[in-house]
Amino acid sequence: MPLVPSTTPQPRARRTQAERSAATRARLLDASIGCLIDYGYAGTTTLAVCKRAGVSNGSLLHHYGTRERLLGATLEAVYGRLRGEVVRRLEALPKGDDRIDALVDVLWSAFGAPEFKAILELWLAAASHADLSWSMWPEAQAFDEGNVPLAEALFPEVAARLPDFSTWISLIFQVVQGLGLVNATRPSNVETDALRARTLTLFKAVLRDAFKAEAAPC
Amino acid sequence: MPLVPSTTPQPRARRTQAERSAATRARLLDASIGCLIDYGYAGTTTLAVCKRAGVSNGSLLHHYGTRERLLGATLEAVYGRLRGEVVRRLEALPKGDDRIDALVDVLWSAFGAPEFKAILELWLAAASHADLSWSMWPEAQAFDEGNVPLAEALFPEVAARLPDFSTWISLIFQVVQGLGLVNATRPSNVETDALRARTLTLFKAVLRDAFKAEAAPC
DNA sequence: ATATACAATTAGTCTATACTCATTGTTTAT
DNA sequence: ATAAACAATGAGTATAGACTAATTGTATAT
Structure with a gap:
């Protein structure tokens, strides 16, 4: 594995904290909307949303605290x-x-x-x-x-x-x-x-x- | 407590099996509709329906087998x-x-x-x-x-x-x-x-x- | 009258899920 | 460079709810 550090810029560039937050929030909301469409309210579990968003379980709770607040933000x-x-x-x-x-x-x-x-x-x-x-x-x-x-x-x-x-x-x-x-x-x-x-x-x-x-x- | 057996007919008279079944089924369906109106689909749990109907947990399953079938019957x-x-x-x-x-x-x-x-x-x-x-x-x-x-x-x-x-x-x-x-x-x-x-x-x-x-x- | 089928109950099991927490990684301030 | 703040992770807990099963009670056959 040869290292070619400066010529090949990393695909995942350095992002500010705000950008990181906004990105995962957006992915969570997208996933939440998708789950609501596909599985309904009862099926929109925190785990299903996390899985669809490709985000860890704890991260969802870090951003939205509770399932209810996530769904409010989704609306x-x-x-x-x-x-x-x-x-x-x-x-x-x-x-x-x-x-x-x-x-x-x-x-x-x-x-x-x-x-x-x-x-x-x-x-x-x-x-x-x-x-x-x-x-x-x-x-x-x-x-x-x-x-x-x-x-x-x-x-x-x-x-x-x-x-x-x-x-x-x-x-x-x-x-x-x-x-x-x-x-x-x-x-x-x-x-x-x-x-x-x-x-x-x-x-x-x-x-x-x-x-x-x-x-x-x- | 004096017993006056024959002059005061029991309020819960003798019912046929079919009548008993129909009565509890009706109570379960009424309760199910009420739960759907008050608590929504997710809140219409088997326990909530039983409680509202004043019927035991097992009786619900005896009549409808599964929650899904109960809800189908409710519709x-x-x-x-x-x-x-x-x-x-x-x-x-x-x-x-x-x-x-x-x-x-x-x-x-x-x-x-x-x-x-x-x-x-x-x-x-x-x-x-x-x-x-x-x-x-x-x-x-x-x-x-x-x-x-x-x-x-x-x-x-x-x-x-x-x-x-x-x-x-x-x-x-x-x-x-x-x-x-x-x-x-x-x-x-x-x-x-x-x-x-x-x-x-x-x-x-x-x-x-x-x-x-x-x-x-x- | 007695046996058999059906109705109803209670206690209990198993799974799914919301949420906690300790830890690791990443960005920003000094 | 270093520390503090923030983002993200994954393992773990507690609970609620669907369903099972063994039992008791009630009606209907013979």
Whole structure:
């Protein structure tokens, strides 16, 4: 084994403590999300997360102290990613686009993603474990409360015209959430996929009709 | 303690074996549903169910053999009850009623019920545990597949007129399911309750508009 | 009446898992 | 260079929960 120290730089370069921490934290959160998707809340054990992350058992506890705190951090992470993605894609929409179709599509890309199953698992866990109270998660609240402003920015004139605009936004979320729930929990097949596509198409038509400037009554 | 044997009939009368079995089974299923609602899937341990049912540990295993089978039976039971209730209430509708509003209300009474949280827990558990496959549950499948025929019986002329009638039914279910999901997982307060009520009202209006006979184009 | 099948109970076993702790390795401050 | 702080490891503990098994109680046959 000849040593060639200076010419071949070590692949694992020298990292600061903060970088080391951040890296293992990210790996743990990724693994936690993956476990939630694959094995559910009960199956997301500390050992399973460690194994998937390639990190020692003690290290997980060093960073998060307890399983519950790890799962809280997981919820924050997965929400943050989803929200970031949604906001980014909505802001990137060209002005003239069919924004209603695009809004539904972007929301579906979030609620139809595998990560939504992780969110579902954590929602239910939080509903049972009182110590995982909903109020503990600012990212989740930001998502919930940021929707209407986001939609108002997309459709300023519709928001001004329709008095129940925020109710319409709620309706949109219910539809996408309902589809996401089915998508996450039922085995997908050709039929269900087709029905979902038709449902989204129909709903877009309903929205277009509701959001368009009222035709003069004849 | 005077003994008055024949005049005071024992409160726990003599029951057949079948009755005894059915009674403890029912108590176990009730307790299981209650545990799912209160503590979630992970918290629905065999011991917790036994304690709540007031039944011994061994008796549970005697009847259901394994925790998994108990939970499968629980899903069947809760689905059966919900489906029975929905069908019964829909069939009891007077002819002339505003049937669209009634359909939404009846569905919401099912998906807004606390039992829906038990269903959610089991849906998610089934999605992770491959051995709890979806196909194992005829009651659940009957619920899923019985919807469109049920709605067609309610709105025969609309079903004949609208080519995408079944898609509309799917849309209705997504909305109610989405609301049920939020209802089951978020702490309820005045605001969320009001928003849900407005969402349902708005959606009913949409449905009335879609289901009514097309006005002649002017 | 008696035997047989079924229902229910209790104590106990075994495994999986959350968490502790003592130790080693790595980075940063002086 | 050295010490102090931080990151990471792996062995070990305590406990909770699924399931077993031997036993007792209760109903239904003959």
